[in-house]
Structure formats: C-alpha cells, structure tokens
Amino acid sequence: MxxxxxxxxxxxxxxxxxxxxxxxxxxxxxxxxxxxxxxxxxxxxxxxxxxxxxxxxxxxxxxxxxxxxxxxxxxxxxxxxxxxxxxxxxxxxxxxxxxxxxxxxxxxxxxxxxxxxxxxxxxxxxxxxxxxxxxxxxxxxxxxxxxxxxxxxxxxxxxxxxxxxxxxxxxHAKYPKTLHIPENYPEVKQALHIIWNSYSDPAVNTAYLLEELHINKEKLSKQFREAIGTSPYQYLLQYRLSIACDKLLHTNDTIDHISEVCGFTTYITFTTIFKKKLGVSPSAFRIGERKMRKQKDSA
Missing domain, CATH: 2.60.120 (Jelly Rolls)
Structure with a gap:
C-alpha cells in the first residue's frame, strides 16, 4: 500500500x-x-x-x-x-x-x-x-x-x-424534486413546491414566498440554510438558471424567450445575472457547450 x-x-x-x-x-x-x-x-x-x-x-x-x-x-x-x-x-x-x-x-x-x-x-x-x-x-x-x-x-x-x-x-432526474427536507421544516417544503411549480412567474420571489407562507424573512432564510444550505433567493435563482442552461443547450428558443419562461423580468436582467454567475453570456454558453458536444460526438 x-x-x-x-x-x-x-x-x-x-x-x-x-x-x-x-x-x-x-x-x-x-x-x-x-x-x-x-x-x-x-x-x-x-x-x-x-x-x-x-x-x-x-x-x-x-x-x-x-x-x-x-x-x-x-x-x-x-x-x-x-x-x-x-x-x-x-x-x-x-x-x-x-x-x-x-x-x-x-x-x-x-x-x-x-x-x-x-x-x-x-x-x-x-x-x-x-x-x-x-x-x-x-x-x-x-x-x-x-x-x-x-x-x-x-x-x-x-x-x-x-x-x-x-x-x-x-x-426524469434532470431536475429532481425529491430533496430530503427534515419534517421540522414544513415551510421550506412548501416554498420549494412553489418554486418548482411557479418559477416561470416573475412575481415569484422571496417576498412572494413570505406572503404565501405567512412567515418572516429571517425565519425562512434560517430554515433554508439549515435544511438545504442556501437562501430562498439563491435557490430560486439557481433553479431558474439551471433550467435556462438546459433550454439553451437542448432547444432553439431565442434567449429572450428563455429569459421569459424562466421567470426573469427582462432580457437584460437575465443576461446580466447569467454572465455574473456563470462567467459567460447566454449566447456564448450555448455556442461553446454545443461546440464541445459536437466535437465529443464526432471523436
């Protein structure tokens, strides 16, 4: 050894x-x-x-x-x-x-x-x-x-x-909706179901979750971090971006349309956040990832 x-x-x-x-x-x-x-x-x-x-x-x-x-x-x-x-x-x-x-x-x-x-x-x-x-x-x-x-x-x-x-x-496993949330975090479970089912609605944000769940921001944020390791805002943003990435790779939808169906308020908001979080613009991401996949398939 x-x-x-x-x-x-x-x-x-x-x-x-x-x-x-x-x-x-x-x-x-x-x-x-x-x-x-x-x-x-x-x-x-x-x-x-x-x-x-x-x-x-x-x-x-x-x-x-x-x-x-x-x-x-x-x-x-x-x-x-x-x-x-x-x-x-x-x-x-x-x-x-x-x-x-x-x-x-x-x-x-x-x-x-x-x-x-x-x-x-x-x-x-x-x-x-x-x-x-x-x-x-x-x-x-x-x-x-x-x-x-x-x-x-x-x-x-x-x-x-x-x-x-x-x-x-x-x-069926691309966007799993089977996070194991402890039973003592019912508000987190409810918030996740709202996000999964309504992420395309720009009105769904942290304030919307607080109003729907009748809970204050500090309590929900604390529960989210304890249960899944991030804040409600960051989880919602990550979820929207992950779906946007999938649509960029597997559809020919315009970037403007993708930004809309993923719940971003404007095209500019989407492209700005996307580049800040992922380091490249949505169009560069689509071109680069498709090019790499094409090279892999032809190898």
Missing amino acids: CDIHSAISVYIDEPKDKTQDSYALYLISAGYAQITINHVDYHCISPAILCLNDRQQLYIRSGDNLTVSAAFFSPEFLSKALTNEVIHSTSLRDLCQNYDFLMMLPFICNDISASIHNNVSQNAVCSAQSLLKDCAALLTDEHPLSLCHARAKLIDCLHLCENAISDSKKP
Missing part, C-alpha cells in the same frame, strides 16, 4: 484547487463555482459532482455561497494493483473485468466537459459528503482497522456518485 499521506487527502466544506498527478472528487451541495480546468473556463451549478483524473488540473476562480467537499486520491488507495500505469496502459474492458472498476469510470474520460455533472441529485451529493466526512475522521484515527474503514467509505462514496451521475442522464 502506498503511503497514506500521499494516497488520499479529504477536505470538508473547504474549496481546494487540484494540482495534477492525483484523482479528485468534488461534491458541490450549494452555490456556484466558476472554475478553470487545464486552462479552459467552466461553470458548476449545485448540486454538482466533478470527477477529475490525474491529467486534469483545476483552479476555483470564484464561488457564490459555495459549499464543497473534496477528496484527492491515488487509485492505489482503493487497490494495490490499481496504479496509474495500469490504468493508462489497459483497456477499459479489461479493467472492468479485472477490478471493481465501475466507480472509477467517471474519472477516466479526458473530455473535460464530461467530467462536470451539474444535474445530479441533491440527496446523492449530501449522502456522498457524509461518507467523505466519515472517511476524513477515520484517516485521523490510529486504530489498525481505520485505514480499511476509510477506504471502504471512499469506495461507497465513489459508487454512490457513479450511480448519481448515471441517474442524472435520465430525463
């Missing part, structure tokens, strides 16, 4: 840039991140999972209410036989036959855009973060079996992420 300190590092609720020569799993449960991978700019909208291999380098340029956990690891931490040399010189078919390798598949693709998964389940991200937290605690324990338990936690986390990424590609 390789040295524990070089084999894995886990960071809980701490944005951390990734250097090369390690694999990295990023779990973003709240907020936005503007990132650079191998000198190319991208965006992440929570809930999101990033799976980066040893040839990809990440720099977090900025974040808005960002909650992220990360694990940097060598495949040798999972299996002594699973070295970078083996991975780079063996076909995926042979790897999958000889190792419990499915959990590593999201990391192997060198197409950077395929390493970022924005439409995953919030429940899956939170569960994976919990496993990483347990893994981090076990790594500081001197008990002889703690290392084995830490490895098991990371393996469980990777399998959970692999399943979440697969599920996110199914149409």
